[in-house]
């Protein structure tokens with residue numbers, strides 16, 4: 012078995028009286044592609060938010076490579092190599108595509124005062140380097156998008172915005188990628204193209220582990236190694252999609268009979 | 270400390286605290302329905318007091334009896350400010366709903382500044398403090414060191430009544446239900462068939478009416494008003510609302526009383542009177558840093 | 574390649590006109606000369622009808638230039654050679670100062686405009702970039718002024734330049750007191766905290782005898798690099814107004830503040846500040862330490878205000894708490910909003926309008942807060958990005974790669 016990179020034990024998140032996550036035990040292995048599914052409001056997004064430090068768990072722990080990172084701030088979590096996309100896009104819409112991607116590459120920027128403000132030659136070389144990285148990355152996902160590098164996000168179509176979000180999460184070459192319904196609003200063709208690119212990227216970065224939240228079951232079936240099903244904040248099934256999809260409690264959850 | 274002195278401080282503090290709480294309730298209401306901070310609130314309060322004063326000057330010409338004058342001043346002052354609040358909401362606040370919240374804050378702040386300047390420039394001799402008529406009975410009882418003024422008791426009672434009525438209005442009426450629904454979740458409220466704009470306008474009218482009431486109370490109590498009184502009262506009322514927990518009426522009451530209490534403490538401790546505000550604000554700002562969402566409000570996380 | 578496009582030619586998709594270097598410089602010089610002439614008009618003209626005429630013709634002229642596709646030349650040129658533009662502008666204003674050297678009032682106004690520009694640039698960094706509201710700008714200006722008064726009086730041996738710097742630092746450090754509550758609280762409580770701070774500071778100064786109470790303090794004049802500002806211009810060269818040296822100092826200060834603001838904007842610092850302003854949650858998820866950038870913006874902005882306050886104090890020779898009103902903080906915020914939030918260039922015309930118009934139209938003087946309040950309300954309602962909206966972020970707009 013490959014080593015576990017990310018693990019949670021008894022993870023619980025509460026909003027007032029509501030337990031959005033209830034004692035979740037979860038494990039993600041190196042290089043694994045894990046599909047996270049469950050009906051609306053079952054706590055999938057909350058799980059991402061708890062992992063990335065946006066919500067503080069009421070109890071339980073998150074371990075990264077065996078190290079307890081529960082309650083660590085989001086910017087530290089990024090520093091550990093975990094990046095994400097958001098279900099409702101969260102790009103800086105008045106900034107350019109390039110700016111948004113550079114924001115995603117924080118880890119590789121130099122923030123010395125001298126190197127930023129006074130040594131403009133050095134800064135220029137840094138900018139050039141970042142621009143090339145960003146452009147290369149975009150081109151892999153869509154050559155047309157690469158041409159829009161300097162356009163503001165607000166001038167982009169929804170699809171392109173989603174692509175930019177995925178690229179923003181990838182540009183820093185993370186170890187763990189969290190995708191929250193990246194295909195929402197895309198046509199099947201567009202989704203397939205996006206997933207192909209993602210698979211291409213994974214082929215080149217075999218240690219990257221991915222969690223994908225997705226409502227499109229076909230997609231989950233195709234791309235995921237294993238999947239985890241949530242309902243009312245609890246894990247109700249886990250395993251290969253073909254097994255899970257035949258699990259009676261999963262069917263019940265999706266059909267809403269509880 | 271001498272119990273008489275103590276009681277005196279208590280009464281004075283209560284009058285203050287109730288006034289602050291009235292202002293804070295307004296902030297809490299606006300924030301509840303629209304998540305906005307209406308910074309012109311203090312100036313609406315001031316304008317309410319000046320409206321009442323203008324009415325009094327008119328009525329005085331007709332030698333109206335004091336109780337009648339007072340009733341008219343209160344009613345018209347409150348109604349006028351409620352109307353102004355609704356207009357402000359309709360023309361300056363709602364249209365900016367989709368822009369950054371900073372813009373709403375700025376536009377109301379500037380609106381407050383316009384009211385302030387308007388009164389200073391256009392009210393006769395408006396840049397100087399104006400005497401406010403003492404319309405409440407001036408009876409008082411002396412009890413050792415305690416000088417219990419009847420008007421203080423009336424003001425405390427009126428203020429408390431106004432808050433209780435507001436609370437009942439929000440808890441018990443249809444309109445109140447709509448306000449609560451909108452405060453909970455705008456989308457759901459709309460789906461339930463609630464007229465969003467009307468509800469928000471009503472809330473602004475209600476809050477602004479309360480501001481007028483507290484402005485008139487302040488005038489009656491100190492028997493003097495000036496064009497810049499709203500600035501400080503607005504800032505205090507906002508602080509009170511924040512410290513108590515924006516969105517909660519109980520929070521507003523607790524915050525208002527707390528602020529008055531701190532000022533009273535400051536007045537006892539420091540020989541320089543001006544330090545009482547410095548003291549109160551310092552403590553309040555520290556409290557805000559300690560409990561950013563307020564003492565009473567529950568800590569909800571921003572939805573991501 | 575975008576990379577080459579980025580550092581080689583101006584970007585962002587506007588229609589740009591290719592120009593040779595010489596032609597670019599020529600265009601810039603013409604543009605700067607025109608602006609300096611307009612500035613001269615605003616400062617020098619006295620009759621209300623003259624200023625009125627200027628106010629009417631100016632927008633018409635700008636509109637005509639735009640129609641004739643000429644404006645774009647100036648804009649492109651200024652973007653291609655920003656440093657050349659800045660230097661020519663500074664030299665142009667310097668020439669103007671020499672030209673006006675006997676006009677006390679014009680110089681006083683120019684100095685005030687330049688000091689207000691400096692403070693507004695601080696505000697631009699604070700809420701244009703980092704999204705941090707500050708309604709105590711005038712309080713930080715005041716802290717700089719009082720620091721100047723006290724330090725200059727007590728430390729004769731220390732060069733005045735150092736004292737000015739220290740005044741700015743004191744302003745930034747006192748501002749640091751507010752950082753914890755501002756960072757801990759969400760949303761616009763920062764507005765409340767800064768307003769309270771401004772009001773309280775004034776109260777504090779009024780009741781403290783060390784700071785002269787309500788009467789205020791006398792301030793010694795400046796002497797920098799052996800130039801006693803009071804003696805103004807060497808008489809050999811024709812002499813000049815008392816205010817001339819201060820106008821030059823304010824000009825250099827404003828230029829330095831402008832340069833620094835632009836450099837911050839065009840670096841990762843500015844990028845992160847913008848990101849924090851636009852979406853704090855997303856920023857944090859990509860490793861941006863929001864408090865760090867807010868603190869930086871707050872400190873730098875207050876530093877600017879403190880520096881300007883120090884020069885102001887030395888120039889006026891006398892300061893009192895009453896000169897640092899909440900209303901003045903609002904005026905400074907108005908400058909930033911009128912110009913265009915986050916646009917460093919825009920504060921220059923905005924400050925000019927807001928400072929000079931009330932002085933020129935005596936009728937306005939009394940009504941200025943009212944009028945500017947209404948103007949800002951209209952701006953926020955109908956043109957929220959200001960007269961000259963901030964464009965897309967740009968790192969390098971320039972010349973050779």
Ligand SMILES: Nc1ncnc2c1ncn2[C@@H]1O[C@H](COP(=O)(O)OP(=O)(O)OP(=O)(O)O)[C@@H](O)[C@H]1O
Nearest residue numbers: 026031050051052053054055056057570571572573
């Ligand atoms: N910030 C919050 N405050 C209060 N309740 C919240 C918050 N965030 C999520 N919830 C609640 O927690 C539960 C789980 O929500 P979550 O967004 O995690 O669901 P989800 O599985 O991502 O659903 P979807 O498929 O619709 O995206 C829901 O009942 C939701 O209303």
Ligand SMILES: [Mg+2]
Nearest residue numbers: 055056057098
């Ligand atoms: Mg979700």
